[in-house]
Amino acid sequence: xxxxAKPKFQHPKLPVNGLGLTRRNYEGVVSTLCAGCxxxxxxxxxxxxxFELEIPAHRIAKISGIGCSSKTTNYFLSRAHxxxxxxxxxxxVATGANLANPDLTYLGVSGDGDTASIGLGQFSHAVRxxxxxxxxxxxNGTYGLTKxxxxxxxxxxxxxxxxxxxxxxxxxxxxxxxxxxxxxxxRSFSGDKAQLVPLIKAAMSYRGFAFxxxxxxxxxFNNHSNSTKSYDYVREHNEVLDVLDLVPQRSEISTDYxxxxxxxxxxxxxxxxxxxxxxxxxxxxxxxxxxxxxxQYKQQNTVATGVxxxxxxxxxxxxxxxxCEQPLNTxxxxxxxxxxxxxxxxxxxxx
Amino acid sequence: MRIEKTFNDFVVKFGNINGSGSASANYLCAKALxxxxxxxxxxxxFPSNIQGMPTWYEIRxxxxxxxxxxxxxxxxxxxxxxxYQVDVESVVPGGTLLYDSTMVRNFKRSDxxxxxxxxxxxxxxxxxDTRQRQLFKNxxxxxxxxxxxxxxxxxxEMLIAEKFRNKPKLIDSNIxxxxxxxxxxxxxxxxxxxxxxxxxxxxxxxxxxxxxEAAALGAVFAGATVAAWYPITPSTSVxxxxxxxxxxxxxxxxxxxxxxxxxxxxxxxAVGIAIGANWNGAxxxxxxxxxxxxxxxxxxxxxYFAEIxxxxxxxxxxxxxTGMPTRTQQSDLLICAYASHGDTKHVLLxxxxxxxxxxxxxxxFDLADRLxxxxxxxxxxDIGMNxxxxxxxxxxxxxxxxxxxxxxxxxxxxxxxxxxxxxxxxDGIAYRTIPGTHPEKGAYFTRxxxxxxxxxxxxxxxxxxxxxxxIAHKHRTAASILPKPIISEISAKSRLxxxxxxxxxxxxxxxxxxxxxxxxxxxxxxxxxxxxDRSVEDFARRHEYLFVIEQNRDAQMRHLxxxxxxxxxxxxxxxxxxxxxxxxxxxVRTAIFEIFGEQQQVAAACATPIxxx
Numbered sequence: 025x026x027x028x029a030k031p032k033f034q035h036p037k038l039p040v041n042g043l044g045l046t047r048r049n050y051e052g053v054v055s056t057l058c059a060g061c062x063x064x065x066x067x068x069x070x071x072x073x074x075f076e077l078e079i080p081a082h083r084i085a086k087i088s089g090i091g092c093s094s095k096t097t098n099y100f101l102s103r104a105h106x107x108x109x110x111x112x113x114x115x116x117v118a119t120g121a122n123l124a125n126p127d128l129t130y131l132g133v134s135g136d137g138d139t140a141s142i143g144l145g146q147f148s149h150a151v152r153x154x155x156x157x158x159x160x161x162x163x164n165g166t167y168g169l170t171k172x173x174x175x176x177x178x179x180x181x182x183x184x185x186x187x188x189x190x191x192x193x194x195x196x197x198x199x200x201x202x203x204x205x206x207x208x209x210x211r212s213f214s215g216d217k218a219q220l221v222p223l224i225k226a227a228m229s230y231r232g233f234a235f236x237x238x239x240x241x242x243x244x245f246n247n248h249s250n251s252t253k254s255y256d257y258v259r260e261h262n263e264v265l266d267v268l269d270l271v272p273q274r275s276e277i278s279t280d281y282x283x284x285x286x287x288x289x290x291x292x293x294x295x296x297x298x299x300x301x302x303x304x305x306x307x308x309x310x311x312x313x314x315x316x317x318x319x320q321y322k323q324q325n326t327v328a329t330g331v332x333x334x335x336x337x338x339x340x341x342x343x344x345x346x347x348c349e350q351p352l353n354t355x356x357x358x359x360x361x362x363x364x365x366x367x368x369x370x371x372x373x374x375x
Numbered sequence: 376m377r378i379e380k381t382f383n384d385f386v387v388k389f390g391n392i393n394g395s396g397s398a399s400a401n402y403l404c405a406k407a408l409x410x411x412x413x414x415x416x417x418x419x420x421f422p423s424n425i426q427g428m429p430t431w432y433e434i435r436x437x438x439x440x441x442x443x444x445x446x447x448x449x450x451x452x453x454x455x456x457x458x459y460q461v462d463v464e465s466v467v468p469g470g471t472l473l474y475d476s477t478m479v480r481n482f483k484r485s486d487x488x489x490x491x492x493x494x495x496x497x498x499x500x501x502x503x504d505t506r507q508r509q510l511f512k513n514x515x516x517x518x519x520x521x522x523x524x525x526x527x528x529x530x531x532e533m534l535i536a537e538k539f540r541n542k543p544k545l546i547d548s549n550i551x552x553x554x555x556x557x558x559x560x561x562x563x564x565x566x567x568x569x570x571x572x573x574x575x576x577x578x579x580x581x582x583x584x585x586x587x588e589a590a591a592l593g594a595v596f597a598g599a600t601v602a603a604w605y606p607i608t609p610s611t612s613v614x615x616x617x618x619x620x621x622x623x624x625x626x627x628x629x630x631x632x633x634x635x636x637x638x639x640x641x642x643x644x645a646v647g648i649a650i651g652a653n654w655n656g657a658x659x660x661x662x663x664x665x666x667x668x669x670x671x672x673x674x675x676x677x678x679y680f681a682e683i684x685x686x687x688x689x690x691x692x693x694x695x696x697t698g699m700p701t702r703t704q705q706s707d708l709l710i711c712a713y714a715s716h717g718d719t720k721h722v723l724l725x726x727x728x729x730x731x732x733x734x735x736x737x738x739x740f741d742l743a744d745r746l747x748x749x750x751x752x753x754x755x756x757d758i759g760m761n762x763x764x765x766x767x768x769x770x771x772x773x774x775x776x777x778x779x780x781x782x783x784x785x786x787x788x789x790x791x792x793x794x795x796x797x798x799x800x801x802d803g804i805a806y807r808t809i810p811g812t813h814p815e816k817g818a819y820f821t822r823x824x825x826x827x828x829x830x831x832x833x834x835x836x837x838x839x840x841x842x843x844x845x846i847a848h849k850h851r852t853a854a855s856i857l858p859k860p861i862i863s864e865i866s867a868k869s870r871l872x873x874x875x876x877x878x879x880x881x882x883x884x885x886x887x888x889x890x891x892x893x894x895x896x897x898x899x900x901x902x903x904x905x906x907x908d909r910s911v912e913d914f915a916r917r918h919e920y921l922f923v924i925e926q927n928r929d930a931q932m933r934h935l936x937x938x939x940x941x942x943x944x945x946x947x948x949x950x951x952x953x954x955x956x957x958x959x960x961x962x963v964r965t966a967i968f969e970i971f972g973e974q975q976q977v978a979a980a981c982a983t984p985i986x987x988x
Contacts, residue, residue, distance in 0.1 A: 027831040053831075082818060085655070085810045098820055098832075105810035106820040107654060109647070110677050116603075116644040120651025120659060121810070123601045123635045128655075128811050146647070149640040348631040352600035353656035353809065355633055357776055360598035362624040364770045370592065371767040374582035375410075 028054035052099040062214030062240030073224035089114040093135035093162035112143025115150035125351040130157035140176040151204040156340035158227040164242035165253035172245035183250035207232030207335040214240040231338040265330035271296040383438040385449040385570035390462040394426030400513035401432035412575040429458040443882035511552040518556025525571040586758035589729035591616035593736025601659035603648035609756040610690035613662035642667035656809035660686035676715025684743035691755040702955025703757035706927035723905040727880040730765040744779040787816040794828040795819040803849030857904035866896035868982035870919035876902040885960035915942040
């Protein structure tokens with residue numbers, strides 16, 4: 025049995041957020057992934073981020089493709105509609121859903137197979153359209169559900185559990201996202217909840233394509249000594265570029281950094297992203313330097329995490345398409361059907 | 376010698392080089408005849424190419440109102456030396472060939488009138504710009520032809536004025552070109568042709584429009600708000616027309632539109648976008664052709680199994696594979712009826728003309744919402760890209776979009792136990808919710824994996840069977856609400872009938888009229904939807920033999936009839952035309968006689984032959 029509902033019982037004194045909801049209210053059904061799977065930590069981070077952001081869960085739509093990562097949308101936010109679509113095609117479903125109603129928060133969860141191989145085309149075009157969504161790749165470098173084949177994000181230097189070499193160049197989804205117009209691009213590690221939760225919060229607050237590449241080790245197939253996506257490897261090679269705080273509109277700014285070491289971006293909803301840079305010579309709002317930076321870290325076999333690129337000018341697909349403010353799915357006949365008088369005019373044009 | 380004149384009953388064909396600007400002059404000819412009240416059937420026979428290849432435009436005029444193509448060219452306007460040979464051969468004895476005699480040719484046909492007009496020379500003498508010299512050639516031959524077959528000059532000039540109302544300079548030069556052609560023909564060919572046009576009332580209350588424009592309008596009137604598509608001949612103009620009309624009719628003062636059109640990266644994304652938008656409560660569609668359906672198949676299976684409304688407008692073209700992109704066929708029936716792996720079955724609507732493209736496109740949105748499943752509007756290139764004379768469109772302002780079983784927040788409040796896939800009403804159709812509706816109730820997980828009544832994943836075989844059976848039941852429900860077949864039983868005793876669907880209808884009705892005038896009374900059923908209504912089987916039961924007329928090689932409709940009804944296969948005799956050209960009545964008539972043998976046998980099968988009038 026693979027659908028396990030969690031018991032409704034909860035401790036009477038669980039902390040509540042501004043909506044009067046506990047963390048339990050943001051949970052989903054019991055995960056059926058392997059014990060220790062990085063994906064479960066990301067689900068927990070999503071729950072924490074939504075709880076802290078005080079988002080009503082039903083105003084989120086969870087959309088995914090196929091694979092271990094795509095299954096996880098069932099393991100958080102039971103009060104939200106979910107759509108587990110077909111392999112590699114989550115971006116198009118998310119695009120359609122967003123066209124129908126831009127007022128929901130779209131949370132897409134995908135894997136490296138789902139995004140970097142079968143879905144690379146759809147991923148690229150969703151980025152190009154500046155689809156307003158959070159797109160999380162739970163990146164483990166392997167095909168888990170089909171038992172351990174290499175994926176396209178698997179680094180060239182790594183080997184499979186059985187020692188088979190990966191001969192092909194890996195695809196860096198963050199570089200691709202930056203190049204194609206994503207406004208918010210970050211990389212994180214499923215084992216670093218302190219970094220991941222604020223990144224998810226900021227991504228959810230950002231208006232535009234917000235991309236999170238989260239290295240999420242596959243404990244069963246890709247957590248061995250020859251892997252560059254193992255817990256040990258990522259811990260050893262993780263270079264944290266910056267520390268992010270999302271300051272909600274109504275809060276006081278509490279942290280102060282040395283002048284020149286932080287970047288502050290006020291978002292469309294008035295909240296503020298405060299980015300504390302750990303590497304001085306790096307400007308995350310500059311396209312070119314972000315790409316160069318990523319390239320250099322890759323050459324050094326270093327996993328650079330944190331916010332890699334942040335475009336302070338938010339814009340999304342609806343701006344580009346010039347659709348009306350009112351969600352299309354709320355428009356009724358009188359706003360949509362031109363009516364018989366117009367049809368009579370049209371008839372006369374075809375005479 | 377006395378020339379026997381024929382009015383409003385002829386075929387004029389234009390042989391051109393594509394990319395030479397001939398299309399608008401040829402259309403003008405058809406439109407002028409239409410304005411004169413003459414029933415016209417223009418067919419654009421064009422290559423899959425932008426410039427330099429042969430292209431043809433045929434116009435049939437029919438006093439009796441027939442709307443099918445017919446063979447036998449009465450007047451050939453041959454403007455393309457590449458195709459001279461076939462063009463000259465296609466003219467009926469006694470017919471006329473009009474050609475550009477700047478370079479004189481000997482066509483070796485003494486049985487036709489050959490009228491040479493030095494069109495290139497005339498244009499070279501009158502215009503200096505090379506582009507104009509080329510473009511006005513088309514208007515010069517139009518002027519000559521118009522005089523020769525008596526097309527009303529005032530109407531032609533009025534049409535030119537309408538076409539170029541924003542570019543007045545072009546009005547004068549076009550009229551000048553018309554005059555050049557007209558004057559030349561007056562001087563050198565003073566007598567008109569024996570086939571002529573004359574004003575009549577055959578197109579009163581009618582419009583001249585192509586099916587893709589009509590389907591797009593149907594989508595606009597039905598309240599579609601999202602269109603996602605990928606360019607493909609011959610469906611491209613559906614999406615383009617939808618975009619044009621929504622910009623025009625649905626833009627606010629700030630220029631923002633109450634619709635979104637996305638040219639997707641491929642057909643997979645196009646249908647995925649349409650599915651995502653429908654899932655989220657907007658009315659969305661895609662328009663495509665056969666190769667696009669192949670690519671969309673995986674997603675179509677998802678929409679079927681997850682029960683998401685979806686409208687697909689399929690403008691069929693010649694297959695298989697890339698096939699003949701600019702020719703017509705009805706060869707996507709099987710792939711659309713059963714698109715995607717596993718047990719799937721889809722709703723198909725078969726419009727016969729642009730009129731039904733409009734109504735069926737609009738109805739498709741209601742049907743998709745009511746049935747929560749993909750609905751295909753099975754148009755084709757002939758309907759979609761050719762102009763047809765149809766009745767004016769009608770819209771009932773009292774009509775409201777039927778969104779089917781959707782629970783809003785208020786309805787959810789009253790329900791204690793929501794199950795997305797629970798058959799509450801016994802019709803196989805469950806209730807759905809739109810994301811974001813209610814803080815605590817109505818959320819569910821949409822998936823292509825096997826699911827329970829509440830949408831949870833299951834590998835329980837019994838639950839899977841129950842769910843598949845419910846969806847099958849839903850499709851039986853569908854059969855009862857789809858457009859019924861149009862049945863015409865002129866002879867209760869006739870043992871013979873014709874079954875057809877879609878764009879072949881005008882040819883079939885003309886064939887029936889022809890056969891009837893010869894004394895053979897055959898009954899007729901035009902199928903308009905799949906799954907089939909009971910009346911389809913009932914009609915078959917009343918007849919011994921049924922000719923099933925289709926534009927594909929493998930008798931796909933016959934397959935569906937045999938597989939999906941109790942009609943014995945031996946009753947169904949195929950008449951198949953799959954050369955990519957629209958069907959003719961003569962093809963149908965000849966095939967019936969060939970298949971059935973001696974004419975007496977046909978007469979006997981018709982039981983009580985109708986006395987020829």
